Amino acid sequence: MAEIGDHIHSIIDNNSKNVNIEVAAREPWPANVYLYVPLKEQMVLWAPDCLATLCLLRKVRVPSLTIEHVRNAAEMSNYGIPPVLTLNNRAFSEFDEINNLIELKGLLVTNNDRQNSSVDSYTILCTETLGALMKYFLLCEKAGTTVYQSFTSVYPWPLGLILYFIYRKQMIKTLQVKEIWSLTYEQALIKFETTVKALSNKIQQDNSNYLLGDNFTKADAHLYGHLYPILHTKVVEYENLRNILNKLKPLVDYVNNLEKDILVFDMIPSIRTRDLNTIFRCSARRNADDLHYSPYSLSSLSPASIRLLRSPRKQLRKIPKTPLKVLDAPELQDDIYLNLVNWSSTNILAVGLNASVYLWNANTNNITRLCDLQTESDTVTSVAWSDRGQYVAVGTHKSIVQIWDATTNRKTASFPRHTARVDALAWNDQCIYSSSLDRFILQNDTRSNKQERKLAGHRQEVCRLKWSLDRHLLASERIQKEHRVQRTGVVPSYAFDIGQQRAAAPPFTDVTEQEILIIDGVKYKINTQRIPLLLAH
Secondary structure: OHHHHHHHHHHHHHHHHHHHHHHHHHOOOOOOEEEEEOOHHHHHHHHHHHHHHHHHHHHOOOOOEEEEEOOOHHHHOOOOOOOEEEEOOEEEEHHHHHHHHHHHOOOOOOOOHHHHHHHHHHHHHHHHHHHHHHHHHHHOOOOOOHHHHHHHOOOOOOHHHHHHHHHHHHHHHHHHHOOOOOOOHHHHHHHHHHHHHHHHHHHHHHOOOOOOOOOOOHHHHHHHHHHHHHHHOOOHHHHHHHHHHHOOHHHHHHHHHHHHHOOHHHOOOOHHHOOOOOOOOOOOOOOHHHOOOOOOOOOOOOHHHHHHHHOOOOOOOOOOOOOOOOOOOOOOOOOOOOEOEEEOOOOEEEEEEOOEEEEEEOOOOOEEEEEEOHHHOOOEEEEEEOOOOOEEEEEEOOOOEEEEEOOOOEEEEEEOOOOOOEEEEEEEOOEEEEEEOOOOEEEEEOOOOEEEEEEOOOOOOEEEEEEEOOOOEEEEEEOOOEEEEEEOOOOOEEEEEOOOOOOOOOOEEEEOOOOEEEEOOEEEEOEOOOOOOEOOO
8 A cells, every 4th residue: 555655646746747847838937047056066976967957958048047056956856866947936856857848848849759769769878878887987996086075075074974975875776777887997998988989970970960960959968968077077087988089079079069059168167177076167156055064063163264274275476587588778777766668568668778769579579769869969768658559658868758659660749848857657548647857747648739737746856657557546756755646636645655764766566446556565555535645564
């Protein structure tokens, strides 16, 4: 009687699930559709099923699809196998249910009975043969620690170890039923090679984009879901399988073409050069339950400390000890207050040498002379490229700011408005800002050749100018280490002194969008809401 009752219950469950699919098929697609998949650390266990489902949904162009990584994706499924698709407060587990929903909605072309039998045959070949062999290579005696790490990296000890043994026991029992576990490693390789060769020959003979003609079927989704993890992940256990597949060009091209067709790169990173367990990439929302922490943990560390210890160590930058290129710079003036070298956005270096400005193209290694002020009995004191890299501003000893077109080597404008040498230049769109020994900062518009503004406030020579990234703040520096920050639309400036330790002022490298001034490697916080300016080391 108990067996009859269980049988009746299973029939009722199947009927209710079919009704659920039919009702959902009649309803319109909601604004948000969620596909719940395991965490990235455990995707290696369920990659074929999740990728096959994603391939199906992408191929039929399901709108508003969002990928969610959750730790209990397998538990959410009615069959214990992710992924889980939710829409209109209804959940559909595993590939078959989702595929039935897609077919009832008319999004996937259905074939005749003969073609359907071929589709089912290739589907079984992928799921039962390829899927079982992939599990075998993950768990056999020659396997590495990939499966073990997928549990221990998510769950605390000893829970991760216990779950690993439970999973291993269940998978081995399944493989024994399918008569796969009794194979030797070499026999399993031969069986895998025979299977994929048959599939490769089928694709090559038909000369089509899919397994069965020109229509995409669920067999294509399964084949893609099983072959993609082997080809494009660095799972150690799949190395021999990867070598076999790389010899079958029709099958490799089939996977790559299908990958481009379903636009999967926005969800899956190119993990040919990344760690083995990274299968999906998306802006996953992590809940508090997804933290690697359990109330039964014996660890005295907090979840934040555990994440910090498990995070990869940041690699240090390797700075070469020898220069990449050495350029001769004869007659380069030995004056710390001048700015005679400047890079452009097009990778061209401008250098002021006495009365001339030379351009070195780092891409072509060509050197050209932009201008020669020897005929004017003048010398170059500062150079600066425009934002787009077309024009070069040249400041001279005779207090003139010249604008040169780097493409034609012609002077387009000249601003003789300073009364002493021009030490620093800074572009802001079409306007050029210049500072001088006369203590003033001038703003000139290169389009109208007019002086727009005169900024005063420094008591000595202004030798540095630098714009913030958003072009709202201009930082200036005088000899005695006074730094001022000037807003573009406000006349008053904010000044602070960083000390008198050195005779020469150190160059500041940047003014960031967060209003942090970097001077000689030290960050200074700019508070433009208070006067005098506050700073913090």
